[in-house]
Amino acid sequence: MKINLKIWRQRDSQSKGEFKEYHLDEVSRDMSFLEMLDTLNIKLIKQGENPVEFDHDCREGICGQCGVMINGIAHGPLKNTTTCQLHMRSFNDGDTIYVEPFKAAAFPIVRDLKVNRSALDHIIAAGGYVSVDTGQAPEANSIPVTFEQAESAFDAAACIGCGACVASCKNSSAALFTSAKISHLAQLPQGDKETSTRVISMVNQMDEEGFGHCTNTEACQVECPEDISVLNIARMNYEYNRARVVKK
């Protein structure tokens, strides 16, 4: 099929970007979206032009590197799907597709479609872990965890850190991402011990990185490739208010 592309080209974080138009004539319906971009890049390199830079790693929907805005929607039209798992059969012959990087003050553009999402790493570094002394692994059954607890914690742990929630949010809030980690650890006995200090420092870090404030529009869950529940945000607010008001 024939595809027209309008791709955001930008040299670096300082320069001004703009859409550039490209045409591909032989796109297979079975190509992934990234493979389609690969085809374009091969063509550009052959013509002596700079290829379009975009992030990717696993190409199987688990690493969270590949997010871009496709036709104005994070990871494109399919719900709960990463860009790498989106295939060209979701488009029609002759379609024009707009491709833009995720945009937020906390995600500076590195080049073209590639943004720096280190701000999310800083939030995790501020408390998204369980402090344990190293040593021998303890006996697995010494701390009982019910099946339901484990499943529910795992649902929150499924976040791949892609940043689509931030990109989809009118406030550029990272609340879904941050709350997923807080909720994951708060539901397990090993993690819950540090919930109060964790929630305060992670929320503070989120503010410091320049993310906006959540106003519960719920756009994040709709576009999240892992369908992380917005109720995690409510749990984060609960833990935050509790840490602020009740605990000393």
Add this chain to the structure above:
Amino acid sequence: MAITGLFLSFFLIIHLLGNLQLLLPAEEAQLQYNSYSRLLGGNILVKLVAYVLYLCIILHTLDAIYLSYKRKKANGISYSYDRRGRASTWYSRNMMALGIIIFVFLVIHFKDFWYHYKFGELPLDANGNKDLYTLVVVAFEELWYVILYIIAILALGYHLLHGVFSAHRTIGLYHPMYNSMVQVLGVVFAVAITVGYIVIPLYLYFNLQL
């Protein structure tokens, strides 16, 4: 935001119940409404709650301005091709716009009734109470005034449609069952408030035209 918003929502119930007295037959309504208004004005407890109410409006508005500022800063450069709207409701994305309509309305509303009643000269009714009833009824003889009210109340309705459930999330209600309950109750509340407040100007307007 959540606390002030919920307090304001709670006030809306009381305010509506009081004003439904306007729907009584004219003579009865006049006397009852005026003495009710005087009762409110004279009570120290009501006065205290009124001050909390004014404070809530101010704090809520300041918080709204802060949130908008933070949003602008966090957004950075905007998208050139943006279809993110599919994932959320229009009113949840436009709480500030709806809030501004409500705010403008509040200024007019305060000036025309609250200020007039508190500081203006009003004729007295048969019981010697200030005749707020006639002030209100005369105001709603004007079609444009009725339309202004309906627009403002619709804005308020949509503000509440998102606001009430959002406030519970902000406070930290995360249990799925209670969340679905609040979601339903929020819609019921928003619709009830909207209908309740729209009925009054419409009733007065058409009653007077007959």
